[in-house]
Amino acid sequence: MMSLLGISSQALFGQLLLGLINGSFYALLSLGLAVIFGMLNVINFAHGAQYMMGAFVAYLLLQFAGIGYWPALVLVPVIIGGFGIVLERTMLCRLYRLDPLYGLLLTFGIAMIIEGLFRYGYGVSGRPYPIPAALQGGYNLGFMFLPVYRAWVVVASLLLCLSTWFAIERTRLGAMLRAATENPVLVQAFGINVPLLVTATYGFGVALAGVAGLLAAPILQVNPLMGSNLIIIVFAVVVIGGMGSILGSILTGFGLGILEGLTKVFYPPASNVVIFVVMVGVLLVKPAGLFGREK
């Protein structure tokens, strides 16, 4: 077996893969946050709770309706996105004229409610979700063992991220969205239904979180607390990357995931805090974030 600095290649690449997977979740979630923030001027604190709901909905679909992974891949984003749309129409839409901090506080409250309900109903222990039959097993690449499902998660989230980028930067709908972000009043004057666009954007961002939860379900166990642990790290990722650029969020997410994985190999005690340390560094050197264009 090869080794590098006394660390076996198995451990190194294993952690790198894990970092890449965490990075996929960071990227998916920070992308959703950025899209929502661009349009609604709200930081969606409930994003982590909605990610957790995605995993739970998949788990419940399997438990009570026998609906497996592949149909869930369609159903989960529809259900979670629909839930997001209801939230936006009933509550968030009342806050647009106010200080954006109220949006943060509202979604914080919503996150507490969702998380509390699931914790009340299902306790804090993790529940297993099986890997679909087609993605079981793995390949031996010589320097490491690559489980098929993990490779799938990385590929699927990359695809999701890139198609989101394509939809926003290269399509007509995306052009409307970007225009409405810049100047909603003018865009509305051109006869485009901006409130509908806003609702759809929130639904879409939340659906992304739901898919991320489903992707995570077979790897991490389904657990009511899985979202709140993640959301704070994703906030740091967003601060590091800045929310101005879609590709920037994707890049930052994956990059920080890998960095975290490497830290786990070389200096495990720091792996919890490495992303926050990077955040501090970025704030000192480039306060607007790596890809930010603040002011």
Place this chain on the structure above:
Amino acid sequence: MSVDAPGGGGRLLPQSVASDRFRMRRVMIALVILAALLAPLEVYPVFLAKALCFGLFACAFNLLIGYAGLLSFGHAAFFGGAAYVAAHAAKEWGVPPLAAVALGAVAATLLGAVFGGLAIRRQGIYFAMITLALAQMVFFLAVQLPFTHGEDGIQAVPRGTLFGFVSLDDNMSMYYFVLAIFSIGLAVIYRTIHSPFGQVLKAIRENEPRAISLGYRVDRYKLAAFVMSATLAGVAGGTKAIVFQLASLTDIQWQTSGEVILMTLLGGLGTMFGPVVGAFLVVVLENGLAESGLPVSVVTGAIFVVCVLLFRRGLVGEWIGRVRARSP
């Protein structure tokens, strides 16, 4: 986004109305002081002391959000960090209680200077996210550092004796000790927000570019407000550690940051006494819920939602608004 405490505008009112209201205020303040002094005869003093600690914590937080317009999502780091330092000092170094609280406050001040220096580089929503992330970093450190004793926390902290002769093991004297600290903290906050410094903070909150154009170095004012808020949060946290003889991860986790936001929001952002009212209500509520077995976070989350959607001025803010609307 906030309402000021009543007063100030009294000169414009007819003499009799103004003096009536002034007299009413004095009577009310006297009643509150009397109630605070007599309360431990009826209510369990440790419970009251807890409410006072959280009341001071919420007022410290309110100094930042209500007067400088900065939403910190990381105040648990100051509260919990000071609790750990005070508990460690009292238990391992045998420091008397007042000095332990002071050491906790010093730690919170230093932490506040670091947090503030970093967070004021960004504004609004980013400020909130940065403080949250920094506080989470402190939380992870508290999990890993040896002196915090991980999941156990620092237990059986001695309450010690005040000035060498008042034993704080007696719950009554403990309560009055906390009441004194609380009152001093509140007086400091009152003086701050009614000083020129406080006026500049309000100006920054209302219109930062204008404050800059008037020649104020807003970053320094923001940092000063942030550090002061951290110090007072630290006083509250250190006192809490002495009262409960415990410093644990609960004090420093992000839920505690959320809790102090809830207290302030419920009582009224930017009102002098709103946060105290909010803190008392939340502490009472959590006590009640703990017995009922209902999930606390669902109820507190629901209060958050209701506050944000229906009464953003908070209980005290709404009350002040109503009194003002009724008077000529």
